[in-house]
Amino acid sequence: MLDPFFKPKGVAIIGASRNPHKLGYGVVRNLKEYHYQGEIYPVNRSATEILGESCYSRVGEVPDPVDLAVLIVPATVVPETLRDCGERSIKHAIVVSGGFSETGEEGEKLEKELQAVADELDIHVIGPNCIGTIDTHTPVNTTFVTGMPESGEIGFCSQSGAMVASVIDWARGAGVGFSRIVSLGNQAGVNETQMIEALREDRQTKVITAYIEGVSNGEKFLESAKKAALEKPFVALKGGRGESGAKAVASHTGALAGSAEAYESAFERSGVQQADTMEEMFDWARALAWQPLPKGKRVAVLTNAGGPAILAVDALESAGMELADLTEETRDYLQSRLPKAASIKNPVDVLAGSGPGTYAVALDAILTDETVDSVVVIQAPQDWFLPASLAEVVGEVASTHDKPVIASIMGKASVEEALNILHKRKVPNVSFPERVASVLAAMVKRKEWLEMPNGTPDPFEDINTESAQALANQQQWQQLLTEYGIALPPQKQLSSKNEAITFADSIGYPVVLKLVSDSISHKTEVNGVKLNLHNGREVEEAWNEIARSAKEAGATMDAGMVQKMLTGGQEVIVGIKRDQQFGAQVLFGTGGTDVELLKDVASALAPLNRQQAEQLIDATRAGTKLRGWRNQPPADREAVIDYLMRLSQLAKDLPQVDELEINPLYVLPKGQGAYAVDVRGFLAESMPEELSV
Amino acid sequence: MLDPFFKPKGVAIIGASRNPHKLGYGVVRNLKEYHYQGEIYPVNRSATEILGESCYSRVGEVPDPVDLAVLIVPATVVPETLRDCGERSIKHAIVVSGGFSETGEEGEKLEKELQAVADELDIHVIGPNCIGTIDTHTPVNTTFVTGMPESGEIGFCSQSGAMVASVIDWARGAGVGFSRIVSLGNQAGVNETQMIEALREDRQTKVITAYIEGVSNGEKFLESAKKAALEKPFVALKGGRGESGAKAVASHTGALAGSAEAYESAFERSGVQQADTMEEMFDWARALAWQPLPKGKRVAVLTNAGGPAILAVDALESAGMELADLTEETRDYLQSRLPKAASIKNPVDVLAGSGPGTYAVALDAILTDETVDSVVVIQAPQDWFLPASLAEVVGEVASTHDKPVIASIMGKASVEEALNILHKRKVPNVSFPERVASVLAAMVKRKEWLEMPNGTPDPFEDINTESAQALANQQQWQQLLTEYGIALPPQKQLSSKNEAITFADSIGYPVVLKLVSDSISHKTEVNGVKLNLHNGREVEEAWNEIARSAKEAGATMDAGMVQKMLTGGQEVIVGIKRDQQFGAQVLFGTGGTDVELLKDVASALAPLNRQQAEQLIDATRAGTKLRGWRNQPPADREAVIDYLMRLSQLAKDLPQVDELEINPLYVLPKGQGAYAVDVRGFLAESMPEELSV
Structure with a gap:
């Protein structure tokens, strides 16, 4: 669909110029200079010829074959010029001109x-306010920017x-x-998601890279990016x-922002790896693009000097990689x-006196390990x-094994030839060894992502969706949790001592007894809370004491609240939060x-399958704990996994719930469950008002 | 003292060679090729002349002036060769030869x-197993490494x-x-600390840089580095x-390691800024070296394109910098x-159509703001x-203001001339704008360090040092804290109800009463702990109940422990820890x-003055809290500051204390003090045994 942007049969340059300082000259020059083999049609009212190519005064006069137009005309005449293109049956146009929504x-x-x-004439438009497209394999360069990148496997959008x-x-x-480079500009037509599709379909592109400020549609982006x-x-x-x-x-850009966290979750889910710098x-x-993925995190370092190896090891460790042990053999x-x-x-340090031969022997042994x-x-x-001779050796030995090799032939002035050889052999080189760490960590991460089961979870069947809808709309958050199988700490307000004992027996000890009295606000001040009651007798004594204290303070005991006493557990936060672009995210982290x-909260896009829930938990210190x-002792991690998946379903079932936060979720030791001690929620309807403040 | 390494009058190259593949050839070549103006004396038994310089068969024959020898002879003959140098009155020698302690x-x-x-002949030795020295201003290059760096202001050791x-x-x-570059090798003679001295004294060196694996003597390093x-x-x-x-x-290196944290504290204290990569x-x-220090964190970004500016802003923010507001004017x-x-x-985005003129106007206005x-x-x-024309403009405008300007003229192939101009004008340039963030943050950090009072704190006078020594040696940690004015939670074991009430009255309510009984281990199981007692009557009731419960469980109440109940405070950890190289560090962080x-613990070298104690606190999330x-509510930060300074004095007074950790230190709200709830310590004597395991 977007092929003519990268493999056009003929290109009309509307606004082509003879003036070397004009962009309209640059585009014609680049097409010619960088060996475009198709037809080049400069369109210019007054010139007859530009850079040896005959000019046409209107795009309507351009002969076949022509399937791409590049527009470098004033913004005000772009719409009518585009119409001319459509009427000439050109269905692909790059609008370089600025002066549109950005102004x-x-x-x-x-x-x-x-x-x-x-839309009317069914034209695919890249731009306006863009630079154009490059395909180094066609080759074609529709930009006015001096220089043509080397041909390669990286697509950049x-x-x-x-x-x-x-x-x-x-x-x-x-x-x-690079294989393809494309600047999208204001995205009035083709957007980043469609371009990612095009890069995915391109055989020459082995790796997709993108500079992204925002996405046009979260859901579609996720789908295309993951594919x-x-x-x-x-x-x-x-x-x-x-x-x-x-x-x-x-x-x-004026684009819908979406939060940084949501982008991170979205990238994580769809397998897009987020780099920190260009x-x-x-x-x-x-x-x-060049090297196979590593099977795991264990790295061996082969060097001829201690210092640089130490810097590499420091960086590897801080990027979460491990040093391989090497076998005794x-x-x-x-x-x-x-x-x-x-x-x-x-x-492994071969020392300064060793040359390519020693490197070859050692590298082969290490790669075999x-x-x-x-x-x-x-x-x-x-x-x-x-x-250069070491570069040859590394390239050759690396190619006989299926493990990734990254080189750091250090220096600059003296190593140019070596780098050319390494790059021809597809061994990446970094000029300072610290840089290898993030590279290998990224490769490991991709490997892990590819191996991670990414199916959609089965829905829970024990939920009455109708009742859930009603509870959500009434903001009955506690009951809503109960509906979704998320336990609240067992508690009940009871009006007699005997009822209290019966209830305490039913939920198990220890329990807490609290004074319920309309006439007193601070329960602790009148000794109105009794913790850690171990049996019916202690409940009875506690009831009597509370009643007496209340009386002494001039109040009455209206009732008693019996609560299961939660001890020996851990407090975490779980919840859901909706992002404008990417929809619901599920949160997990240290609560309280x-x-x-503490900022120890991670998030992942809903829905969550079991493995994704575990990954979310493991991304935090709370998860370690x-x-x-x-x-x-180990806590009931299974209960947390279950709840996270249930919350993810809640988010899907109830789009009106904008935010729901359980903090703390009290997680008891393994096998004993977890309880939502406190919950607060917000409906989506209430948000726009808040945002308008 | 080390001057002849950088400004020799004459250099004897012992082991000079006519063979271009030998190091002994490279040294002579570098001296000549990089324009050394002093005398060059190759010493070689068989050659008469190397690269046009007359040879001498023994160093003893070398004429005046000669004050530096470079030795490139087999390790086994180095000692006697060095003796020859000494006898020839050469008091400075660079031993390039390897084959020493590293093997x-x-x-x-x-x-x-x-x-x-x-030692015997009073010769200053750099090396062995080193590369030598470079001074670009003399100029002299005693190394065999091809290439001479550009002359500049950076000293590198x-x-x-x-x-x-x-x-x-x-x-x-x-x-x-660079001004000077020096490779120290095995440091048999001159060590890193002496070299830092030499770089400090060198007028041409405006900035000292160093690659450090370990220091020879922590205390001396600290002193020299700070100076x-x-x-x-x-x-x-x-x-x-x-x-x-x-x-x-x-x-x-086999050097005394010292922990990474101790190095960090040592660098921090002495004003050495630790970079992450070369x-x-x-x-x-x-x-x-080139730009003035900024007065603060507020950065303005001037750009001709949105994307790169956004990346710069992201990086600045994550490095802790702020975006300047700009005045309305x-x-x-x-x-x-x-x-x-x-x-x-x-x-500020001048847009793609603006040139150096517009940049000049905008930059001047922004720098004035x-x-x-x-x-x-x-x-x-x-x-x-x-x-290049923008480079001229930036260089010129920047030089008329006293604020730092960092450029990012992006690209590579097309900007070489511009970079030359910027560098001549002493405006640093980075090829991708993200890199400016860490640069500016480092400049701000230096400014802050320079402004930080770094005097030694006055000793506390309320401490009986003799008694402290005894308590430390007996590992009476709680009493030791008391001696140093660090409060323990008031508590006392009492044998009667009335004594308990009297004591509770004296320390203030609420209090906790705990069963003391030899016959029972888990106090809570027999209801042996009563929290939150508000007055004498409640203490009395609690005593009665505990006695009754104990009796029912078949035990006796031997005594009651009355403790001040600490509520509404925060748990932090404070302590001291001794490092092999840098001595005592004081710790502070989130306790419990x-x-x-949580890894929310920071450390700083003892002694701590008030500002340093505050900085230590503020480096953690616990400090924010x-x-x-x-x-x-705000906690009693003053008490924590006081305790940290007292611990720092304890560390100085009592070198036998290897480690002392108060966790938690319970910090009550402002004005109410802090209490050491738990403390553990270790004496230094016990450490070697542990280490030898």
């Missing part, structure tokens, strides 16, 4: 006109034209090759993650082959062998009054 | 011999030769100029921060000067003006049973 009200009106024409321009410039010589990520790695850089950044995005995004992309073998003073433990999942090869600068202080911590 | 026992022996000769070699290679063309950091910025990269990395360091270290160093001014659709709010402490100037690639889970959190 204010008038521009917005023009953009609507543009959209109307596109960006909501910022500036990012595209800087990536093109930066990529030259950086060892990063894409299942087929090929998908790495994204999200602009506007912080509060100030999000504000800047809002004023930059450099990291392309570091990851290159490794994911490998160590004995290395001992027999390496210089006497070499370190045969991981990091079953305790090793991936290898980092470091070469500190030396003057006695060509780094310090939730916001649930498994048993110091003197605290 | 095992025999090598260690040789290194001891080398040291003995050096490294315990890894490989890091030096890679930095030399990488620095060429990276816009980073240096007060004079010039000092940035360090520490190798071996993680557990595996620390192990690798131990086997690499790139970050030199990013910081360049900015600190500035905004009005920008409104009147910039294109209509430009964003006049921070980030009093709400702005620093400015980031971003230029996304464009084709219509030379990036989850200390290790002490100031009052949600419904919790």
Whole structure:
């Protein structure tokens, strides 16, 4: 559907120019200079020829074949020019021109006109206010930006034209090759989700990368992104993650923001890996495109110097990777082959005097070792062998194994040839060894995501949906939880001592007895709370004492509240929260009054299957604690998993519930359940009012 | 004292060689090629001339002036060669040769011999197993490594030769100029602390940078580092921060490790700024060398494109920086000067159509604005003006203000000239705008450190040191705390009801009464604990009930423990812990049973003055909470400050105390004090045994 943007048979450049300082010149120049093999039709009223190509005064005069138009004309004439294209049967157009919704009200009106024409004549539009498209394999470059990136396997799609321009410039010589690059501009037509589809379908694109400020439609994005990520790695850089950044995005694109957390959950769920910087995004992309995924986290480091290896090890550890142990066999073998003073433990240090031959022998042994999942090869600068020869060796040996190898042939001035060889051999290189850590961690993460069961959970069948709807609408949150099988601490208000004892017997001891009295507010001040009652007799005594204390304080005991006393458990928070873009998220974390202080809350998109619920729990310190911590016995993690899945279903069943928070959920030791001690909720209807404040 | 290493009058190269593949050739070549103006004396038994310089067969024959020797001879002959140097009155020697302590026992022996000769003849030795020294201002390059870094203001000292070699290679063309570079090798003579002294004294060095795996002597390092950091910025990269990395360091250098936390505290105290990667270290160093320090955290971003500015803002926010508001005056001014659709709010976006002129006007206005402490100037690639012209403008305008400016002229291939101009103008540039954040945060941090009072606190005079010594030796931790003015929760074991009431009256209500009975272990099971007693009568009743319950359980009530009931406070952990290298550290953080889970504990080196104690508190979430959190009132932060300073004195007074931990310290609301609920300690004597396990 979007093919003509990347493999056009003929391109009409409307607004082509003879003036080398104009964008309309740049587009014609790029098409020619970067070896586009199809037809090039400059459209210009006054010129007869531009860069050797005959001009046409109107797009209607352009001959066949033509299936793509690039518009570089003033914004005000874009709608009618687009109409001309449609009437000439050109169904794909890149609108480079700016002056639309990014400039204010008038521009917005023009953009609507543009959209109307596109809809009417069924034209696919990229832009306006964009830079265009590049396909290095066709090859075609419809942009005006100087430079053509090396051909490669990375597809890059960006909501910022500036990012595209800087990536093109930066990529030259950086060892990063691209298959397709596209700048989406204002997305009046083609949006990021459709473009991700196109990159997924492109055979030459092995890895999808994207700079994303917002998505057009959360649900559709999730679907397309997941489909894409299942087929090929998908790495994204999200602009506007912080509060100030999000504000800047809002004023930059005007897109529905969605919270940073929701984006994180959405990326996580759909297998999109979120990089922190541009450099990291392309570091990851290159490794994911070139090298096999590691089976696990165990890394071996092979080096000719201690210092750089130590920095790599520090970074690997802090990225959650592990150092491989190496088998005794490998160590004995290395001992027999390496210089006497070499370190045969991981990091394996062949010492400064060893050359490519020694590296080859050691690398082969390490890659063969079953305790090793991936290898980092470091070469500190030396003057006695060509780094290029090490590059050959690493490339060759790595290609005979199915484990990822990342190189760090250090330096800059002296290693250019080596890097060219490594890149030809598809071994990524980083100039400082610390950078390997995030690369390998990203590869492990992709492997884990691919292995994670991602089916939709079966619905719980013990829920009466009709009654649930009613309870939600009446904001009867406690009863709603009960309907969804989430237990409240057993408690009951009772008017006599005997009833209290009977009830306490039925819920099990210990229990708490509390004074219920209209005439007293602070129960503790009159000794109106008795904790830790172990049997009926103690309940009876407590009732008597409370009644006496109340009387002494000049009040009456109207009733007694008997509650199951919860002890020896852990307080967590669970809940749901709805995001504008991506719908309901399920939350889990450390509960109590310090939730916001401790910031130990993770979230995941609903629905949650069992594995996803476990992953959510395990992403927090609260989750670590649930498994048993110091003197605290393992808690009823199963109950929490069950509740998280039930809440995820609640979120799906009851779209009117905007937020529901159980804090604390009191989790008793294993097998003893968990109880929602406190719950608060908000209906969606009430939100717009709050937002309008 | 170390001057001849950097400004020698004449250099003897012992082991000089005619073979271009030998290190002994490289040293002579570098001296000549990189324009050393002093005398060059190759020493070689068989050659008559190397690279045009006359050879000498023994160092004893070398004529005056000669004050530095570089030894590239087999390890076994190094001691005698060093003796020859000493006898020739050469008091400074660089031993490049390897084969010493880094290779095992025999090598260690040789290194001891080398040291003995050096001591005897009073020779300053750098190395062995090192790369040598560079001074770009002299100029002199005693290394064999190809390439001479650009001349500049950064001094770099490294315990890894490989890091030096890679930095030399990488620095060429990276816009980073060096004053001095030195590789320290095994540090048989000159160590890192002495070298820091030398860099501090060097007029040409404006910023000290160091790759440090370990320090030779914690106390001396602290002293020198602080003295240096007060004079010039000092940035360090520490190798071996993680557990595996620390192990690798131990086997690499055999140095006394010291814990990663202690290094962090030591760096923090002495004003050494710890970078995370090599790139970050030199990013910081360049900015600190070239630009003034910002007055505060408020950053303005000036850009010609939205996307890159958003990434910068995200990174700034996550580094703890703030976006400057800009005054209305500035905004009005920008409104009147910039294109209509430009964003006049921070980030200020001049849009893609604006050139260096517009940038100049906007930058000048922003730098003038009093709400702005620093400015980031971003230029996304464009084709219509030379990036070099923007570089000129930024350099010129920045130089007329006293606020730091960091540029991000993006791209690579097209911006080389611009970068040269910026670097000449001393405006740092980063190729992707995210990198500005850590740079500016480091500058702010230095500013804050310089402003922080760092005097030694006055000793507390209410402490009986003699009695404290005795209590410590007897491991009477609770009494020791009392001696140091740290309160324990008032409590007393009493044998009668009336005594209990009298004591409760004296400490104030509410109190807790606990059963003391030899015949019962679980007090709660026989209802042996009564909480929250508000007056004498309630104490009496509670006593009676406990006695009755005990009797019913077949036990006797031997006594009652009356404790002040602590409520409404916060649990923190405070303590001291001794590090092998840097001595005592004082700890503070979130207390309770989850200390290790929450990892909310910070540490600072003793002694602590008031401001340092406050900084320690404020570095944790527990510290945030002490100031009052949600419904919790502000806690007695003053008491915590006082206790931390008292603990710091305890650490100084009692070196035999290896570790002392108060957890929890129960901090009551403001003005009500804090109580050490639980304390445990260890004496230093017991440690070696534990370590030897």
